[in-house]
Amino acid sequence: MNHQGKLSGKIALITGANSGIGKACVKKFLDEGAKVVASDITQIDLAEYDNAQVTSFKCDVTKSSEVESMITYTLSTFEGIHILVNSAGVSSRNALGNDSTPEEIWDRVIDINLKGTYLASWHAVPEIERSGGGSIINLASTMGHVGYPSDLNEIRPKLGFDPYPPSKGGVVQFTKSLAIELATRGIRVNCVCPGYIETNLTKNLRDNPETYNKLINLHPMKRLGKASEIADAALFLASEDASFVTGSSLLVDGGYTAQ
Numbered sequence: 001m002n003h004q005g006k007l008s009g010k011i012a013l014i015t016g017a018n019s020g021i022g023k024a025c026v027k028k029f030l031d032e033g034a035k036v037v038a039s040d041i042t043q044i045d046l047a048e049y050d051n052a053q054v055t056s057f058k059c060d061v062t063k064s065s066e067v068e069s070m071i072t073y074t075l076s077t078f079e080g081i082h083i084l085v086n087s088a089g090v091s092s093r094n095a096l097g098n099d100s101t102p103e104e105i106w107d108r109v110i111d112i113n114l115k116g117t118y119l120a121s122w123h124a125v126p127e128i129e130r131s132g133g134g135s136i137i138n139l140a141s142t143m144g145h146v147g148y149p150s151d152l153n154e155i156r157p158k159l160g161f162d163p164y165p166p167s168k169g170g171v172v173q174f175t176k177s178l179a180i181e182l183a184t185r186g187i188r189v190n191c192v193c194p195g196y197i198e199t200n201l202t203k204n205l206r207d208n209p210e211t212y213n214k215l216i217n218l219h220p221m222k223r224l225g226k227a228s229e230i231a232d233a234a235l236f237l238a239s240e241d242a243s244f245v246t247g248s249s250l251l252v253d254g255g256y257t258a259q
Contacts, residue, residue: 005033006239011078011131013037013070015061015120016088018044020199021139024227025085025234030054032235034083037074041088061088061116064123071123082134083238084124086117086171089139091164091201106163113167114174121178125187133186135238138175139230140191142253144168149218168193172249179247188246190237195253197225220255 012029016022017038026038026049036054038044044056055077059070074081095108117138128134143165150159171191179189196202196215202224206212216222233252236242251257 005031006235006241007083008033010034010082010134010238011037011074011080012083012085012238013039013074013081013120013124014085014087015039015059015116016086016139017056018042020087020201021194021197021227021230021234022085022087024231025087026054028228028231028235029083029085029238032239035078037070037077039070039088061086061120062111064119067116067119067123070120071127075127080131081124081127082131084120084128084134084136085234085238086120086136086138088116088120089113089201092162093204094201102161106161109163110167110170113164114170117171118174121174121189125178125182128187129185134188135242136178136187136189137234137237138171138189138191140171140175140193140249141165141168142193142195142251142256144170144172144191144193145249145251145257175249176247183246188237188242190242190245190248190250192230192233192237193249193251193253193257194230195219195225195251195256197227197230199227218256219253220259223254225252225254 007029012034014022014025017026018040026036029036030051039057039059041060046056057070057073059066090112092105092109095105148159175189175191230252233250
């Protein structure tokens with residue numbers, strides 16, 4: 001464990017921590033000296049971390065009572081909270097089963113991606129303030145800034161009605177509004193906007209060689225991102241390196257939105 005890391009002495013709560021970007025953030029923050037509560041809707045196996053500074057809490061971020069319990073658990077375990085990473089999220093591809101209606105999928109994606117970010121922040125803000133201030137990092141997406149390209153129509157039918165871009169656009173706007181509200185209260189609020197990343201959310205797209213090649217070519221760097229690269233961006237926003245950064249949307253997308 002690194003006691004001299006950028007997050008030494010800090011307490012971090014990370015949602016969606018059982019896979020992908022959330023899991024990468026847990027590893028990165030532990031390496032930088034933070035104490036971490038790793039939360040997910042599924043049970044987390046902590047054995048792989050081999051680190052006494054991490055604990056877990058099972059939580060559905062769409063349920064206010066469970067989120068409140070998650071915050072209470074964090075406070076009772078580590079006696080404070082300085083950093084919140086809202087990484088819990090789904091895409092319309094994996095939100096529900098194949099027999100679900102478009103409206104059901106819409107509600108589920110908005111609930112987890114947008115409402116979940118809101119609820120965790122709502123319950124965490126007073127405690128972050130009591131702990132002396134800190135940082136909230138929301139996981140948005142390039143799709144919070146642009147729409148799906150039309151040539152993905154054969155992959156994603158009815159792209160214009162897909163709830164994922166609106167959910168992430170909402171996260172971007174929520175980030176800005178909350179940042180202004182908390183700017184004089186010692187809490188910075190920013191979001192990371194990844195391009196397509198090699199995680200479970202993109203697995204079914206990457207499993208199709210033609211689709212995978214199409215996705216790669218959408219990124220000027222001609223590759224998809226890694227979860228660890230998004231965790232690096234989250235670390236920057238969580239640390240004092242970003243002490244004058246709030247209300248920002250940090251695009252980490254291999255040039256996707258620059259074209």
